[in-house]
Amino acid sequence: MSKHILIIGGNSGIGKELKELLVNEGYKVTSASRSEGGLDITEESPSFPEIEGSIDGIAYCPGSILLKPFRGLKMQHFQDDIALNYLGAVKTIQHYQKALSENSSIVLFSTIAVTKGMPFHASIAGAKGAVEGLTRSLAAELSPKIRVNCVAPSLTDTPLAEKLLRNDKLRENAAQRHPLKSFGEAKDIAEMAAFLISDKSKWMTGQIVHVDGGMGSVSNG
DSSP: OOOEEEEETTTSHHHHHHHHHHHHTTOEEEEEOHHHHOOOTTSSSOOOOOOOSOEEEEEEOOOOOOOOOGGGOOHHHHHHHIIIIIIHHHHHHHHHGGGEEEEEEEEEEOOGGGTSOOTTOHHHHHHHHHHHHHHHHHHHHHTTTEEEEEEEEOSEESGGGGGGGSSHHHHHHHHHTSTTSSOEEHHHHHHHHHHHHSGGGTTOOSOEEEESTTTTTSOOO
């Protein structure tokens, strides 16, 4: 019997790539997003998709990129980033926790900006820092039944980042900031998420896995 994976945010960017990878590998995938079913994870009581039986994994893919000087950030900016990135993950996991099978896997998403200080990232880095804390806390609390890991990318070419990669000059500058002299593709991140969902990573939990072109750990000098 094929494993059943739930993807929240599976209609765009990394979530879409992950859905396609898992389907091609024989998984049963249930996907939910704003465009697919009107799901708004920031609502007080989101209308989650109904699932029959158990599920073997959850990937929570929604994210945001809000880059502003700290002095220009309003409290609502911080609240919105927390609501989507952190509280949305919390709501999803709480809603489906009882449906998770033995030896299931949860995959969350962070950003390199949590561990590498970057200007203009105060709001999103704070929200994703909460996601990393959630990853480690749940990995401890839910083991050994459920594994919880997190992927922390650098800049990736998705619809979410289109303003940052909107012309050739910006794309070249973004590539040169990374030791591997390229920015990420959605499939690069989705491949890691698929690995963490699969039994190939059965001895991994509580990990923040950086898929970042070397930016987080290698000098670019």
